[in-house]
Amino acid sequence: MSEADLHPLPAEEPLDEDLEELDEENRLKSSFIDKVRDALDAGDTGRVYDLVEPLHPADVADLFELLDGDERGLLASAITDLMTGDVIAELNDYVRDSMVEALPAATVAEIAEQLDTDDAVQLIEDLDTEDQQAILAEMEPEDRAAIESALSYPEETAGRLMQRELVAVPETMTVGDLIDYLxxxxxxxxxxxxxxxxxxxxxxxxxxxxxxxxxxPRHIALTDVMKRDQTLIPVTMDQEEVALRFQKYGLISAAVVDESGRLVGQLTVDDIVHIIQEEAGEDALLMSGAGDGDINEPIRDAYSARVRWLVANLLTASVSATIISLFGGTIEQLVVLAALAPVVASIGGNAGTQTMAVSVRALAMNQLTRSNTRRIIWREMRVALANGATIAALAGLAVAGIFSFSLGGLLAVQLGLVIAAAMLINIITAGLAGVAVPVALDRMDQDPAVASSVFVTMITDSMGFLVFLGLAVVSGLVG
Structure with missing residues (x-):
């Protein structure tokens, strides 16, 4: 062994400043993006390739997202053999679709043939049927057949996600036979x-x-060393259920079987991580009524997704406005009620949102089922009762103290008791609604993350105003 082998020389530092692409926050520098743009404008594909080649796949995906729509196709054409499955997996859906639409079918086919089946499907599945057929026509028959088979399964199912590339061997092998085969x-x-x-x-x-x-040892039969218990994934299983199985059983990979039970593919944990991220982000955005919530989403789609929930909120808010109008005379007699009523509604809304978030997550994780619904409702009601008692006491004392000088001691205490009782009732109502509404939507086969917030907010706002102003009248606080 030479001296150089024992004491290898340190690797030379890259001299090209273009390799210093990331800033201190691990984001692509604006100066680097400008260099890529200049090379694209000049048609210097060699320069583009040299700039992009050192990047991590996730940074390549970020580069696509930071470029304009007409530049993405040029970039993809310049770095075709760098478009690995890791890059495709990291690409934003809208960016990937716009990039693919800008490329010739032959170029997309060339990229798809370099990918695993699941990544190739992800590349073209959202395109129009005509564009899909044009791309598939440019592919090798074997690759085309695999992708067409995957596209025959419903979207967001194991059949779409699975990799057909796997290692399957007969049970008659020994360990030595398997090693030689590999x-x-x-x-x-x-x-x-x-x-x-x-x-x-x-x-x-x-x-x-x-x-x-x-x-x-080589002579041991596979049947003596293999694990017989395994989690089999049906091709038609929804991707969210697949992710739950991987999470529950701590799987790294799992076999996918068709309707007859034959092995047709496999799923690996790296695919599942993306599903978990996608589903979690989707649920959070749906609860806010923001649609896909993607900054690359077309303006028309973003408008369509958001405006319908704003209209729904407008309609539900009219219920609260109607209740307030019924107590117009009451508010005129004691103007301070107008200032305090929104506080009761707001606190109830926050309490309902907390419970709703817990319930929606529990439903998504299969922690809230028909078998334990009553127990969960009772649990959340007890939490709401404890929270309500605490907030009611604090609000009642604060209101009585603050308004004791302007209203007088007795009237201020009475007002404090009214708001305390209203707070307690509304928070308990919020706790019940926060569980009942998502569960009811789930039983009706509706996504509880989509519409729960609208109904829960309507209930807590309406009850807040109704209970507070109603108690003010019933208690004799106002005539």
Missing amino acids: REQDEMPTEFWEVFVVDPRHYPVGTCQLSWILRT
Whole structure:
């Protein structure tokens, strides 16, 4: 062994300043993006490639999102062989679609053929049927058949997400046979963590992790070392349910089976991470009524998604306005009621939002089911009662103290008791609504994340005004 082998020289620092692409916050520098733009404008594809080649796939995806729509197609054409599955997976949906639409079908087909099946499907699944067919016509027959098979399954199901590239071997093999097979095969998945063992009908009968294979003597039969219990994913299972199974059972990969139980693909945890992120972000945006909430979303789509919920809020707000108008005379007798009524409604709304968020998450995670609905409602009611008692006491004391000088001691105490009682009732109502509304929507096969906030807000606002102003009248606070 040479001295150089024992003491290798330090790697030379890159001399090209273009390699210093990221700022201190790990974002692409504006100066770097300008260099890419200048190279694209000049038609210097070699310069573009040299600039982009050192980037991490996630940074390449960010670069696409930071460029204008007409520049994305030029960039994709210049760096075709850098468009790996990792880049495609990181791309924003709208950016990916606009990029693909700007490219010739042959170029998209070339990119798709370099990807795993699931990433290739993700690349073209949202295109028009005509554009899909044009791209598929440019692909090799084997790749085309795999993508067409995936597109035949419903969107957001395991069949769309799964990778067809996997390692499946017969149960008659020994560990030595398997090791020799893995070494001799030229076409293997780029990454895999376990080998699927199948019977003659291609039904999965077990799995072997690579770590087990490496530590087991060659003569041992696979049937003696494989794990027979495995989580099988039906091709038609919704992606959200798939993610829950991976999370619940701590899976790294799982076999996907068709309607007859035959092994047709696999899902890996890296795909599931994206699903979890996507579903969590989608639920949060739906609860706010912001649609997809994407800054790359077309203005028309953003308007359509948001305006309908604003109209719904306008209609529900009219209910509260109607209740207030019924107590117009009461408010005129004691103007301070107009200042305090929104406080009661606001606190109730916040309490309802808290409970609703917990309930929607529990429904999404299968923690709230038909079997425990009553227990969860009772739990949230007790939480609401404790919260309501605390807030009611604080609000009552504060109101009585603040208005004791302007209204007089007795009237201020009475006002404090009224607002305390209204707070308690409205927070308890909010707790009940925060669970009942999402559960009811879920039982009607509606997404509870979409419409729950509208109904919960309407209930808490209306009850807040009605209870507070109604108690003011009933208690004799006003004539």
